[in-house]
Amino acid sequence: xxxxxxxxxxxxxxxxxxxxxxxxxxxxxxxxxxxxxxxxxxxxxxxxxxxxxxxxxxxxxxxxxxxxxxxxxxxxxxxxxxxxxxxxxxxxxxxxxxxxxxxxxxxxxxxxxxxxxxxxxxxxxxxxxxxxxxxxxxxxxxxxxxxxxxxxxxxxxxxxxxxxxxxxxxxxxxxxxxxxxxxxxxxxxxxxxxxxxxxxxxx
Amino acid sequence: xxxxxxxxxxxxxxxxxxxxxxxxxxxxxxxxxxxxxxxxxxxxxxxxxxxxxxxxxxxxxxxxxxxxxxxxxxxxxxxxxxxxxxxxxxxxxxxxxxxxxxxxxxxxxxxxxxxxxxxxxxxxxxxxxxxxxxxxxxxxxxxxxxxxxxxxxxxxxxxxxxxxxxxxxxxxxxxxxxxxxxxxxxxxxxxxxxxxxxxxxxxxxxxxxxxxxxxxxxxxxxxxxxxxxxxxxxxxxxxxxxxxxxxxxxxxxxxxxxxxxxxxxxxxxxxxxxxxxxxxxxxxxxxxxxxxxxxxxxxxxxxxxxxxxxxxxxxxxxxxxxxxxxxxxxxxxxxxxxxxxxxxxxxxxxxxxxxxxxxxxxxxxxxxxxxxxxxxxxxxxxxxxxxxxxxxxxxxxxxxxxxxxxxxxxxxxxxxxxxxxxxxxxxxxxxxxxxxxxxxxxxxxxxxxxxxxxxxxxxxxxxxxxxxxxxxxxxxxxxxxxxxxxxxxxxxxxxxxxxxxxxxxxxxxxxxxxxxxxxx
Numbered sequence: 001x002x003x004x005x006x007x008x009x010x011x012x013x014x015x016x017x018x019x020x021x022x023x024x025x026x027x028x029x030x031x032x033x034x035x036x037x038x039x040x041x042x043x044x045x046x047x048x049x050x051x052x053x054x055x056x057x058x059x060x061x062x063x064x065x066x067x068x069x070x071x072x073x074x075x076x077x078x079x080x081x082x083x084x085x086x087x088x089x090x091x092x093x094x095x096x097x098x099x100x101x102x103x104x105x106x107x108x109x110x111x112x113x114x115x116x117x118x119x120x121x122x123x124x125x126x127x128x129x130x131x132x133x134x135x136x137x138x139x140x141x142x143x144x145x146x147x148x149x150x151x152x153x154x155x156x157x158x159x160x161x162x163x164x165x166x167x168x169x170x171x172x173x174x175x176x177x178x179x180x181x182x183x184x185x186x187x188x189x190x191x192x193x194x195x196x197x198x199x200x201x202x203x
Numbered sequence: 204x205x206x207x208x209x210x211x212x213x214x215x216x217x218x219x220x221x222x223x224x225x226x227x228x229x230x231x232x233x234x235x236x237x238x239x240x241x242x243x244x245x246x247x248x249x250x251x252x253x254x255x256x257x258x259x260x261x262x263x264x265x266x267x268x269x270x271x272x273x274x275x276x277x278x279x280x281x282x283x284x285x286x287x288x289x290x291x292x293x294x295x296x297x298x299x300x301x302x303x304x305x306x307x308x309x310x311x312x313x314x315x316x317x318x319x320x321x322x323x324x325x326x327x328x329x330x331x332x333x334x335x336x337x338x339x340x341x342x343x344x345x346x347x348x349x350x351x352x353x354x355x356x357x358x359x360x361x362x363x364x365x366x367x368x369x370x371x372x373x374x375x376x377x378x379x380x381x382x383x384x385x386x387x388x389x390x391x392x393x394x395x396x397x398x399x400x401x402x403x404x405x406x407x408x409x410x411x412x413x414x415x416x417x418x419x420x421x422x423x424x425x426x427x428x429x430x431x432x433x434x435x436x437x438x439x440x441x442x443x444x445x446x447x448x449x450x451x452x453x454x455x456x457x458x459x460x461x462x463x464x465x466x467x468x469x470x471x472x473x474x475x476x477x478x479x480x481x482x483x484x485x486x487x488x489x490x491x492x493x494x495x496x497x498x499x500x501x502x503x504x505x506x507x508x509x510x511x512x513x514x515x516x517x518x519x520x521x522x523x524x525x526x527x528x529x530x531x532x533x534x535x536x537x538x539x540x541x542x543x544x545x546x547x548x549x550x551x552x553x554x555x556x557x558x559x560x561x562x563x564x565x566x567x568x569x570x571x572x573x574x575x576x577x578x579x580x581x582x583x584x585x586x587x588x589x590x591x592x593x594x595x596x597x598x599x600x601x602x603x604x605x606x607x608x609x610x611x612x613x614x615x616x617x618x619x620x621x622x623x624x625x626x627x628x629x630x631x632x633x634x635x636x637x638x639x640x641x642x643x644x645x646x647x648x649x650x651x652x653x654x655x656x657x658x659x660x661x662x663x664x665x666x667x668x669x670x671x672x673x674x675x676x677x678x679x680x681x682x683x684x685x686x687x688x689x690x691x692x693x694x695x696x697x698x699x700x701x702x703x704x705x706x707x708x709x710x711x712x713x714x715x716x717x718x719x720x721x722x723x
Contacts, residue, residue: 068331071345082296179318179329183347
C-alpha cells in the first residue's frame with residue numbers, strides 16, 4: 001500500500017515539474033546567437049607592393065601614393081612606411097617573399113611596428129590606354145589583401161579603374177595621370193573597407 | 204542643509220565636467236605649440252624634366268614662408284640631411300625624423316615627392332605631400348595633388364596656355380592652403396610618443412637554425428647617437444650577451460657583433476636588442492628569431508612509381524617523379540641524391556647546397572645520359588640541415604625500359620658493293636662493344652661481325668648479299684655493362700617487320716627500324 005502511495009507521489013511531483021518547465025519555456029524555443037566578433041583594423045602597415053607589370057615604376061608610384069592617401073584619411077592610422085621597409089629588411093624578407101613570409105615574422109613585425117594588421121598587394125596593370133581615337137588614359141589594376149597581425153587573411157579585393165571611368169560630362173572628370181588614379185582608387189578602397197567595418201579607428 | 208547638499212554636489216560635478224571638456228579641446232585649455240616645419244629636399248620619382256625638383260623646392264619654400272608658416276632655413280635642412288647621409292627623403296624612418304627634429308629644432312617634417320613630371324605640350328605634375336611629427340616620427344597628414352594641362356580645358360574645349368612653371372605655382376598655393384587647414388589636433392597628434400634613441404638597420408645571424416646549446420654569431424648595424432655601447436645587449440632565451448664593436452662609421456652607423464648561445468630546450472626564440480637608457484628604462488626590440496633544435500628531422504621520399512606485384516617493388520617507365528618531404532621544414536646546408544643498381548653500383552649521384560627542390564625527376568638514365576637497363580634500383584636521399592643534423596631515406600623502384608629505337612638499317616647498292624647502312628641514333632663517340640648476326644630465313648648464320656664502336660655502315664661480303672632473305676640481329680654492351688639487343692629483323696626488299704612485330708610486305712630499299720630490347 002505504502003509502495004503505491006510512493007509511486008503516486010512521484011508521478012504528481014513529475015507532472016508538477018513538467019508543468020513548471022513548460023511555463024518557463026514560454027512556448028517556442030529561440031536560440032540567440034552571440035554576434036560574431038568582426039576584426040576592425042585601426043593601426044595598419046602597408047607592405048611594399050609587388051610589381052607584376054612591365055612598368056618598373058608602377059609599384060613605387062602606387063605604394064607612395066597609397067601611403068599618402070592612407071595618411072590623409074582619419075579612419076586609418078598608417079605606420080611609417082620607412083619603418084615597414086626597415087622591419088622587412090631586418091627579418092630578411094625581400095619584397096618578392098612577402099607572400100610567403102611565415103606567420104611568426106608577421107607577428108614579430110606587428111609587435112615591433114605596433115600595428116593590428118597589414119595591407120598587402122600587387123600592381124597587376126599599369127598602362128596607358130586609348131579612351132578615344134586621340135586621348136590616352138591610365139589604367140591601373142590592384143589586388144589588395146587585408147591581413148591580421150599574424151598574416152592571416154581578413155579580406156581581399158581585385159580593383160581595376162581606367163581614367164575615363166570618372167568621366168562625368170563630355171571630357172570633364174577624366175583622370176589623365178597615374179598618381180591621381182592611384183589616389184582615387186585608394187580612397188575608394190578605404191571607403192569600402194570602412195563601410196564593411198574591416199577598417200576604422202574609434203573617434 | 205540636507206536638501207542643499209545634493210544640489211551643490213551636482214553643480215560642482217557639472218563645473219568639473221565643463222572644465223574637463225574645455226581643457227580637452229585643442230587650443231583652448233592648453234598653450235598650442237606653433238609648428239616649425241622643415242621642408243625636406245624634394246624626392247623625384249618621375250625621371251622626368253631635369254632640375255624641376257629644385258625649382259619646386261624653392262617655390263614651395265617661398266610660398267610657405269609668405270603663407271605665415273614658420274620654416275627652417277633650407278640650407279640648414281640640406282646640411283643635416285647630408286651629415287646624416289639620408290638618401291630617400293620620400294620615406295623617412297622614425298629615428299631619422301627624431302634626429303632631424305632635434306638638430307633642426309623643428310616640430311614637423313614635410314616630405315614632398317614628385318611622382319609624375321612631364322613638360323612640352325602637355326605638362327603634368329604629380330605631387331605627394333607627407334607631414335611627419337618630428338618627435339614621434341609618425342606620419343600625421345598626407346595629400347596627393349596632380350596638375351595637368353588636360354585638366355585646364357575650358358567648357359568650349361579650348362586649352363589655356365599652361366606651362367610647368369604655372370602648375371608649380373598652383374601647387375605651392377594649394378599646399379599653403381592645405382597646411383593652413385590642418386587642425387591643431389592633427390598637428391599635435393602622436394606627439395607624446397617618443398621612439399627609441401636608436402634604429403636597427405641590418406641584422407645578420409650566422410644561422411636561423413641552431414642546435415640546442417649551440418653557438419650563433421649575430422652582426423647588427425645600429426644607428427644611434429649614444430656613444431656608450433655598454434647600454435646595448437642582445438637577449439636570447441632570457442640571457443644577455445654583450446656586443447662588441449666591429450666597425451665604426453662616421454654617420455652613427457656602427458656594426459656590432461655578439462656571440463650568442465642557444466637555449467637548451469628546443470623552440471623558436473626571439474633575439475632582442477636590449478637598451479638600458481640612463482633613466483633605468485629598459486627598451487626591447489625584437490631583431491630576429493632563431494629556432495633551437497635537438498634532433499634530426501624525419502625525411503620521407505614519395506615516388507610516382509606504381510605498385511607492381513611481379514617485381515615486388517613499385518615500377519616506373521620513362522620518368523620517375525620523387526617528392527621529398529620533411530616533417531618540419533628546415534633550412535638545409537646540403538643534400539645528396541644517389542641511385543644504385545642491383546649490383547650496388549652508383550649510377551646517379553647529385554648533390555647541392557641549400558634547400559631541397561619540391562620534386563626530383565629521374566628518366567632512367569645514368570650520369571652520362573645513357574639509358575639504364577630494366578631492373579631494381581635503390582634511390583637514396585641524404586640531407587644535412589644548417590644545425591648539422593643529418594637524415595636519410597631510401598626507396599626501391601623497378602625501372603621498366605620501353606623498347607627504344609636503336610638505329611635504322613637499310614641495304615644499299617653503290618659502286619658494285621652491297622652494304623648494310625646503319626643509321627645510329629646514339630651520339631657519336633659513345634663506347635660500345637657490339638656484335639651483329641646476319642641470318643637467312645632458316646636462321647642459318649650467314650655472317651657475324653663485331654667491334655668496339657657501333658659503325659655507321661657495315662659492308663657485307665658478296666656471298667651474303669646474294670641471299671634474297673636476310674635477317675639481322677644486333678647485340679650491344681655499353682661501357683656501364685648494360686646489354687641491349689634487337690629483335691631478329693628482316694633486311695632488304697622481301698620481308699619486313701615493323702616495330703610492333705606485325706609482318707608486312709614492304710617496298711624495296713626501305714629502311715627498317717632496329718628496336719632495343721634491354722635486360723641483363
